[in-house]
Amino acid sequence: MRRRFVVVFIIFLIIVSISVFFDVYRLPKGKPLQPPSYQYPLGTYIDGSNMINVNAIAIVNTLMFGGLVGVGEVTLALIYGIIAGAYGGIVRSVMVRFIDALNSLPRLPLLLSIALFYGVPTGNSLKANFFLTILIVMFTGWNIYARQITELVYTSSVGKSTRRILGKVDIKLVFRSVMRQGLTLLVPSSIDGIATYTGMGVIGGVGDPNYPTLTTLLNTASHLLYDWWMFLVPAVFRGIVLVLLLVLADEIRRL
Amino acid sequence: MLGILISVIAIQQKYVEVYNFGYGNVAIPPNDWQEYYWAILVKGYPNATVFYNGKFVNLQNVCNYTLPVTSYYTYVVKGYEEPYAFLSPISMFLILTGTLIGFKGTTLFFQERILGKDLVKGYAVGGSLTRYALKRLSSSLVSLVLVFVVIIILEYLHGRNPYYALLEFLEFNAGVSSYFKVSITSLILTTLSYTTLLLGISFSLTVYLSAFLVIYGLQSPLISKIMDKWKYIGSALASWVFAMIIIYLLHFFTGLLPYGTPKGDILSYLVMPVISLFFPFIGIFVNRMLTAIPKTSFSIKGLDRKIVIYRHVLGNATVVMLSSISSAFVEMLLAEMLVEGIFQWPGFGLLLKYAVFNGDYKVVEGSMLIYSTLTVLSNFVTDLVYGVLDPRVTR
Numbered sequence: 001m002r003r004r005f006v007v008v009f010i011i012f013l014i015i016v017s018i019s020v021f022f023d024v025y026r027l028p029k030g031k032p033l034q035p036p037s038y039q040y041p042l043g044t045y046i047d048g049s050n051m052i053n054v055n056a057i058a059i060v061n062t063l064m065f066g067g068l069v070g071v072g073e074v075t076l077a078l079i080y081g082i083i084a085g086a087y088g089g090i091v092r093s094v095m096v097r098f099i100d101a102l103n104s105l106p107r108l109p110l111l112l113s114i115a116l117f118y119g120v121p122t123g124n125s126l127k128a129n130f131f132l133t134i135l136i137v138m139f140t141g142w143n144i145y146a147r148q149i150t151e152l153v154y155t156s157s158v159g160k161s162t163r164r165i166l167g168k169v170d171i172k173l174v175f176r177s178v179m180r181q182g183l184t185l186l187v188p189s190s191i192d193g194i195a196t197y198t199g200m201g202v203i204g205g206v207g208d209p210n211y212p213t214l215t216t217l218l219n220t221a222s223h224l225l226y227d228w229w230m231f232l233v234p235a236v237f238r239g240i241v242l243v244l245l246l247v248l249a250d251e252i253r254r255l
Numbered sequence: 256m257l258g259i260l261i262s263v264i265a266i267q268q269k270y271v272e273v274y275n276f277g278y279g280n281v282a283i284p285p286n287d288w289q290e291y292y293w294a295i296l297v298k299g300y301p302n303a304t305v306f307y308n309g310k311f312v313n314l315q316n317v318c319n320y321t322l323p324v325t326s327y328y329t330y331v332v333k334g335y336e337e338p339y340a341f342l343s344p345i346s347m348f349l350i351l352t353g354t355l356i357g358f359k360g361t362t363l364f365f366q367e368r369i370l371g372k373d374l375v376k377g378y379a380v381g382g383s384l385t386r387y388a389l390k391r392l393s394s395s396l397v398s399l400v401l402v403f404v405v406i407i408i409l410e411y412l413h414g415r416n417p418y419y420a421l422l423e424f425l426e427f428n429a430g431v432s433s434y435f436k437v438s439i440t441s442l443i444l445t446t447l448s449y450t451t452l453l454l455g456i457s458f459s460l461t462v463y464l465s466a467f468l469v470i471y472g473l474q475s476p477l478i479s480k481i482m483d484k485w486k487y488i489g490s491a492l493a494s495w496v497f498a499m500i501i502i503y504l505l506h507f508f509t510g511l512l513p514y515g516t517p518k519g520d521i522l523s524y525l526v527m528p529v530i531s532l533f534f535p536f537i538g539i540f541v542n543r544m545l546t547a548i549p550k551t552s553f554s555i556k557g558l559d560r561k562i563v564i565y566r567h568v569l570g571n572a573t574v575v576m577l578s579s580i581s582s583a584f585v586e587m588l589l590a591e592m593l594v595e596g597i598f599q600w601p602g603f604g605l606l607l608k609y610a611v612f613n614g615d616y617k618v619v620e621g622s623m624l625i626y627s628t629l630t631v632l633s634n635f636v637t638d639l640v641y642g643v644l645d646p647r648v649t650r
Binding site: 113 | 502613
């Protein structure tokens, strides 16, 4: 196993563990919008919450969003891609055209249009259920990976071989042969989920007050730019989490 | 430059007054006042005044006004409009096409300087450009049809008659905004002009500088290495996050630059958004271009290293890079939409933000249509330029 992968993975695990700990263990509150001090090393939030807790909760929610979107997208992509790639011929042609058509849709405006159906516009944000948003992001993003898996299955000729030898397509066998490559898409699809939610949050203020993410914190901070700890701390955490995920994605691909 | 110049013309504003004369006990605003290109995000809503019987009433909103007595009246709607806002889509395409050709031109210029004219000439043989263009056009139209279908489904789910919705959208007329109370087309065009101006400057600056860095990066492993790491910085420090940091540094902390919706001198308001788009993207672009260049062919053929790098490797890679510039254009447009909200830059992104905040679904759908049209057409334009510059793809 590559040393770089191990180091990055350990750092990632440490950040996740610390975040989960401070998600559960609440530090004392203070006055709202206090700058960093000995008592509050990362300052306090608009409701006086300790920014350590606020950022930890946001990191956990951000990773949960990305993780759930990633799992959903890869699952859908694997199912679709295996069927399209293994059967080949007209089935593949039609299924690939469908994916291409979905790819041509403008994702962010489409997501905002859908979010307006279940979200509540407040005049300065759009309150939208966290899990419903995961679902819509998932259903509009799986197609990118389905295309890759379709081509992977089709070019690997596992589908054709099983069809020739067994007389029918052995989906289980094809699944086993591409599962490993499919799983390497998990981290990129999670990053994609986080980035898409970020886009929805920044442009449309989409967010769930019960599940604040790092984007939610940065959105709140965009109205309070003078209070630098409100945006700088989440921005640094967001940067660290994204860089770790990007490096992990690169390393997993190389493993 | 022409594209940027046209977008500067498109954002010009002038004061206008629209009149309606009538007789009755209800004063009605002029029929077509909603169709004017009101600069709402920059100058606010137009005002309304009703004159009757030697008196006048200033209204908060433009709406019907019940007069105390039946009389002759004059209804005036006044405010600032952007009369040339219709030029904004043209300027956007000029910016894209100009940047694509400019990029190819810059690399050719460097190739000529390094190798001389004769060694730069291409001898590629192509097929029919018309056939190629028609093929690309048909695939663009299929994508647009799909967007129309999705919008009609969304309109149907909102309880509208799909037939009328289709007719409206086919005319690129999304109706009247429920929040802004003016024509959605006018809202989109007036905001698009600001988006185009910012995009034109940031995009062309990024692409031209990328070309320089790519050319120097080919010979300098240090630049190549820095750019490889910059992709992580670019992704982690997204434009909108970077925007917040520079607002704090250059506005709140040092007070060097103004921030907010431009008032007066627009140039000073442009600096921070341009930096925030340029800084993360330059690394991503250069890195993407450098990865398109194979590194193993430098020592083959027994030719001079310069000829191998600048004639064969860079020559072929520039054509591949052109297609990545098109996707970069769409990516930067998206990043700009995020940045506009942070800077209160009165562009397309800020319009979308207000529309979502206030549940104005028709503006969101109209934006979706315009955004996809721009994306599809920009891909089409790139394909055409690509076909002209590298005739091999038309085969």
